[in-house]
Amino acid sequence: MGEIMLGRSLPKLSVLVCAMAAMAGPALAADQPLKVGWNSELSGVWTFFGNACLDGARLAETEVNAKGKKIDLIVQDNQSNPAQAAAVARSLDTQEKVDLLSGPTNADVSLAVYGYAEDAKLPVLMPVAAFPQLTKPGTKQVFRMEPDAVGWGYAAVKFIKTMKSDAKIGVMMSDFAVNRAILAGLKYQAERDGIAIVAEMLFPQSASDATVQTAQMKAKKPDFVILAGGGAFDATLTRQMLDVGFKPEQLYHPYGSTKQIMTWGERSIGSYFGTFFDHNLPNLTEQGKAFVENFRKVKNYPPGYTENYCYSTVYLLNELVDKGAKGRDGIRAALREVNTKEVTTGVPIRFDQNGARIEYMYLMQLKSLSKDDFKTEKVNYMEWSPEVLPVYDLVR
Numbered sequence: 043m044g045e046i047m048l049g050r051s052l053p054k055l056s057v058l059v060c061a062m063a064a065m066a067g068p069a070l071a072a073d074q075p076l077k078v079g080w081n082s083e084l085s086g087v088w089t090f091f092g093n094a095c096l097d098g099a100r101l102a103e104t105e106v107n108a109k110g111k112k113i114d115l116i117v118q119d120n121q122s123n124p125a126q127a128a129a130v131a132r133s134l135d136t137q138e139k140v141d142l143l144s145g146p147t148n149a150d151v152s153l154a155v156y157g158y159a160e161d162a163k164l165p166v167l168m169p170v171a172a173f174p175q176l177t178k179p180g181t182k183q184v185f186r187m188e189p190d191a192v193g194w195g196y197a198a199v200k201f202i203k204t205m206k207s208d209a210k211i212g213v214m215m216s217d218f219a220v221n222r223a224i225l226a227g228l229k230y231q232a233e234r235d236g237i238a239i240v241a242e243m244l245f246p247q248s249a250s251d252a253t254v255q256t257a258q259m260k261a262k263k264p265d266f267v268i269l270a271g272g273g274a275f276d277a278t279l280t281r282q283m284l285d286v287g288f289k290p291e292q293l294y295h296p297y298g299s300t301k302q303i304m305t306w307g308e309r310s311i312g313s314y315f316g317t318f319f320d321h322n323l324p325n326l327t328e329q330g331k332a333f334v335e336n337f338r339k340v341k342n343y344p345p346g347y348t349e350n351y352c353y354s355t356v357y358l359l360n361e362l363v364d365k366g367a368k369g370r371d372g373i374r375a376a377l378r379e380v381n382t383k384e385v386t387t388g389v390p391i392r393f394d395q396n397g398a399r400i401e402y403m404y405l406m407q408l409k410s411l412s413k414d415d416f417k418t419e420k421v422n423y424m425e426w427s428p429e430v431l432p433v434y435d436l437v438r
Contacts, residue, residue, distance in 0.1 A: 086122025
């Protein structure tokens, strides 16, 4: 699990043009644009992920359509609700007649989309959804840009072991599907690496306070605590851990998106988190650097892995269109043959027979935090095969 060499340069993007001008451009030849049903969490508990994702996708849509409309994002809100997500999938399929679905950022919601899409034989490219069962054996329609969440727990243990070989850890998480998958991978690898879990606390999805639980965790005296709250509770949990005397260097978030990190507060400087993209990474491609710059111009904050996956999803679809993929059957077949690189980082994009992607993670330490920016340092990078873990046995 050493470093990999990333960052092959791509031609630099031209200055970002406004979305309205791009939308007004003529269509390429007589072809219709690829219709992408964007089914995402634009309200509800996961709105900070859903809207961040859409921001990245819209920027990419503007760029690829600058000389003619090739990608058409048809956006509907699933309200962070699985039942609504299934209804949105049906609407996009039967009413809008989309070529494929994309957009979910939450595992529970994505599972509902998965169920509909597999039955309807409608291809899906999931930008930010990591629950392993989305690409379980036998999956035919779903492809996942984000590595599965069991591996996030694996990476957390491997990283902590480099910090202290006999570490004792605590776990505090909201009870979401993705967090349960992280916990499964964490427990599996901790047992094999001799890392003791001294306390494990799961919170209801509606939790908003952990005053009692953080004090209980402090009494267990773990060396590190792995924490992941749902929505705004993530920031609350982080602050309350610091309130009871944990040092930031003892805290590890298994995933950190920009909007999460910006809410942790200055006291969290020194804490660690896992991610798949960071605007401070030294290996960004020229297009990756332009993405960061152009995104800042539009949104006034730096993009994180959520925005990047959704930006890269649109660019991957654009690549398939440029190679001649059309319609549901054409897109599905093209996704099965993908062997390319993420335009922003150079990280490989390949899918296995079930639509799962190669496993990797950047391990970062927070170095500074201000109102509209933060600085980090890459402290490790891991890459591994999905076969390292019995993913589909650990999470059913």
